[in-house]
Amino acid sequence: MITLEQLTKRYGDSTVVDAVSMVIECNSVTVIVGTSGSGKSTLLRMINRLVEPSSGRVLIEGNDTAKEHAHLLRRRIGYAIQGHGLFPHRTVAENIAIVPRLLGWAAPRIQARTDELLEVFQLDPCTYARKFPHQLSGGQQQRVGVARALAAEPAVLLMDEPFGALDPIIRAKAQDDLLDIQRRFGTTIVLVTHDMDEAFRLGDRVAVMSHGRLLQYDRPAALLARPADPLVSRMVGMADRAMRLLSLTTAAEAAVPDSTRSDRTTDDPVVSASASLREVLSELLWRGAQAATVVDAGGAPLGRLSVADILARGRPNG
Amino acid sequence: MHDEVLALSAQAGGKLSAPAAYLRGFDRLGVVLAACAAAGFICLPFVVFKSNRIVPGDPRGVLEVLPMWAALSCYVVLSCDAAVALRIRGARVRLVAALIGLGVVLLALAVACNALTPQGNKVVRIAPGAGFWVLLIALGLMATDAITRMHLRPRTRVLSLVVFLAVAGLAFCHGWFDNVSIMREYAVNAERFSREAQRHIWLALGSLTAAVIVALPIGIFCHRVPRLRSVILGTLNVIQTVPSIALFGILMVPLGALAAAMPLAADLGISGIGAAPAVVALFLYSLLPIVANTATGLQRVSPAAVEAARGMGMTSWQILISVELILALPVILTGIRIVLVQNIGLVTIAALIGGGGLGVFVFQGIGQTATDLVLLGAIPTVGLAFSAAVLLDALVEVMDRGRR
Numbered sequence: 001m002i003t004l005e006q007l008t009k010r011y012g013d014s015t016v017v018d019a020v021s022m023v024i025e026c027n028s029v030t031v032i033v034g035t036s037g038s039g040k041s042t043l044l045r046m047i048n049r050l051v052e053p054s055s056g057r058v059l060i061e062g063n064d065t066a067k068e069h070a071h072l073l074r075r076r077i078g079y080a081i082q083g084h085g086l087f088p089h090r091t092v093a094e095n096i097a098i099v100p101r102l103l104g105w106a107a108p109r110i111q112a113r114t115d116e117l118l119e120v121f122q123l124d125p126c127t128y129a130r131k132f133p134h135q136l137s138g139g140q141q142q143r144v145g146v147a148r149a150l151a152a153e154p155a156v157l158l159m160d161e162p163f164g165a166l167d168p169i170i171r172a173k174a175q176d177d178l179l180d181i182q183r184r185f186g187t188t189i190v191l192v193t194h195d196m197d198e199a200f201r202l203g204d205r206v207a208v209m210s211h212g213r214l215l216q217y218d219r220p221a222a223l224l225a226r227p228a229d230p231l232v233s234r235m236v237g238m239a240d241r242a243m244r245l246l247s248l249t250t251a252a253e254a255a256v257p258d259s260t261r262s263d264r265t266t267d268d269p270v271v272s273a274s275a276s277l278r279e280v281l282s283e284l285l286w287r288g289a290q291a292a293t294v295v296d297a298g299g300a301p302l303g304r305l306s307v308a309d310i311l312a313r314g315r316p317n318g
Numbered sequence: 319m320h321d322e323v324l325a326l327s328a329q330a331g332g333k334l335s336a337p338a339a340y341l342r343g344f345d346r347l348g349v350v351l352a353a354c355a356a357a358g359f360i361c362l363p364f365v366v367f368k369s370n371r372i373v374p375g376d377p378r379g380v381l382e383v384l385p386m387w388a389a390l391s392c393y394v395v396l397s398c399d400a401a402v403a404l405r406i407r408g409a410r411v412r413l414v415a416a417l418i419g420l421g422v423v424l425l426a427l428a429v430a431c432n433a434l435t436p437q438g439n440k441v442v443r444i445a446p447g448a449g450f451w452v453l454l455i456a457l458g459l460m461a462t463d464a465i466t467r468m469h470l471r472p473r474t475r476v477l478s479l480v481v482f483l484a485v486a487g488l489a490f491c492h493g494w495f496d497n498v499s500i501m502r503e504y505a506v507n508a509e510r511f512s513r514e515a516q517r518h519i520w521l522a523l524g525s526l527t528a529a530v531i532v533a534l535p536i537g538i539f540c541h542r543v544p545r546l547r548s549v550i551l552g553t554l555n556v557i558q559t560v561p562s563i564a565l566f567g568i569l570m571v572p573l574g575a576l577a578a579a580m581p582l583a584a585d586l587g588i589s590g591i592g593a594a595p596a597v598v599a600l601f602l603y604s605l606l607p608i609v610a611n612t613a614t615g616l617q618r619v620s621p622a623a624v625e626a627a628r629g630m631g632m633t634s635w636q637i638l639i640s641v642e643l644i645l646a647l648p649v650i651l652t653g654i655r656i657v658l659v660q661n662i663g664l665v666t667i668a669a670l671i672g673g674g675g676l677g678v679f680v681f682q683g684i685g686q687t688a689t690d691l692v693l694l695g696a697i698p699t700v701g702l703a704f705s706a707a708v709l710l711d712a713l714v715e716v717m718d719r720g721r722r
Binding site for chain 2: 048050071072073074075076079081082083084085086087088089098099102145148149158
């Protein structure tokens with residue numbers, strides 16, 4: 001658990017971060033979203049003390065981070081940035097090994113961890129360990145950047161617009177991979193972005209910032225249903241908020257068990273359990289169908305979803 | 319392949335004006351080199367015969383000094399070279415042709431000097447003539463042009479330098495050139511030569527080392543405090559514009575006073591003239607390129623890499639050593655290369671104020687109007703600077719690999 005208490009950063013007369021307090025839950029993804037100049041990056045960088053707060057405290061598991069040497073604190077916290085920041089003169093394996101080396105891990109342990117991470121990120125260690133960053137594609141460089149941030153098994157991973165430099169298709173893949181990795185390692189992730197879609201897609205909780213102030217910090221569905229501020233409703237988008245809400249629920253969560261339904265027809269479209277309701281609705285509209293069969297990864301039917309079921313979920317208290 | 323190249327150049331020539339069109343199908347550099355070499359070889363003396371070391375000499379052409387067979391082979395080889403220079407674009411062929419040409423010209427010089435020197439006569443001097451130098455320069459340019467176009471790997475370039483030096487060393491050890499006037503001067507001054515050559519290298523390297531030790535921190539400081547950057551670089555720039563002889567003169571006063579005031583300084587060899595002002599002046603000249611390149615090199619390091627290094631918990635010292643300086647190293651080394659080559663040349667002037675080095679022979683030779691003695695100082699200096707440039711260029715390129 002990370003607790004921010006009245007965290008403030010001033011540069012001269014301007015207050016970049018203004019008395020922000022929030023509690024970040026363990027094993028979750030928290031997204032800080034805001035326009036440029038909202039202070040979101042500064043807030044993130046105060047957690048690992050790349051920026052020293054003007055006032056206020058950061059507690060990790062109840063311990064005040066100001067009482068530790070900043071560089072020792074940072075070795076315990078993963079940090080990934082836009083444009084990856086890989087060292088161009090070190091190989092992929094050497095880049096990943098930086099923090100473990102700083103922490104004095106034994107060579108075999110570093111080697112095992114590097115290979116494990118490369119495999120997790122779908123980069124074959126035999127092929128990629130000895131390559132230099134400039135020999136990789138943009139998406140691969142970004143994956144190595146995240147792998148490097150996770151190398152020393154940090155409990156907390158801070159990410160500053162990590163997917164900003166990627167094209168939309170690779171970005172979607174990177175976002176999915178990040179959620180898989182979060183589930184696998186149970187890391188607490190705090191991610192900064194200006195992209196509300198990304199925030200909704202990744203965040204268990206989303207913090208909306210503007211002009212240094214924290215406007216609202218809540219679950220994505222709550223941001224849509226009960227925006228605390230006109231600016232929040234504007235940022236989450238009034239026009240397609242129902243669609244946003246649908247995109248937060250998967251087909252598996254909303255599927256109605258088959259036995260209760262009698263209106264089944266054989267030419268129903270089939271949708272996967274991980275698809276969002278927004279995607280299912282789109283598929284139904286496209287096919288002109290009234291209901292879809294939800295199947296799991298193995299193809300076994302989990303239940304059905306009708307247009308009416310989906311529409312019911314598109315209301316704030318549905 | 320050559321036909322293709324010729325066809326291409328003919329196409330390019332087609333668009334040009336009349337005189338250029340006339341030259342189509344010919345390599346332009348080749349035309350210049352072949353014309354100069356032919357004019358030099360035919361019209362200028364190949365060697366100059368002098369009855370002693372300071373009298374003006376008696377010019378001799380190739381046909382006068384070489385046996386008929388040797389002169390004819392010389393003509394044949396050089397004509398082939400001219401043909402290659404004019405018509406063939408392939409860098410390898412041109413390099414081989416130029417090297418063969420150089421070998422033949424040098425052999426011809428050795429044969430001519432041996433033939434002209436009366437048995438056992440130590441007074442007669444046979445100096446290379448203007449024709450020889452023109453040929454040497456033309457063929458040398460042809461070879462360097464070919465090497466540049468071949469884009470050799472750094473290791474190959476260093477290896478070539480070593481082979482070249484080894485062949486040259488072998489030729490001198492075997493005494494092939496012993497009757498050439500410059501080698502006559504060397505024979506007289508052999509002991510002094512090796513002493514002054516070593517001193518030359520120490521003066522150049524010593525001032526470079528001192529400059530690196532001082533300039534690196536200043537460069538880092540310039541990078542960290544951008545406000546002072548222009549002030550520091552401006553000051554060093556002013557030092558750079560002071561002519562070397564003037565700087566020696568300026569340094570004489572404080573260094574002389576220091577030696578007079580502190581006996582310890584005098585015991586350490588510091589005085590108004592000699593090595594001390596030479597080293598200090600070279601040191602001052604060395605600062606600007608190293609400071610400027612260090613600051614530029616650090617500035618070019620990716621800010622994302624430095625940010626990531628900090629975010630991962632590296633200390634500022636670790637970031638400086640293992641990220642910033644390592645990444646800036648190729649640029650810093652380029653500065654060191656400039657300084658080393660510059661210093662090897664400038665040390666020559668140090669002889670004027672008793673600093674020693676190969677310049678001793680240059681100034682002695684000027685005093686005695688003995689051109690051969692001047693060359694005894696000048697040619698090794700050029701060789702040293704050239705070797706240093708090749709070595710450091712190769713090092714910079716190796717360092718620069720894999721980091722874009």
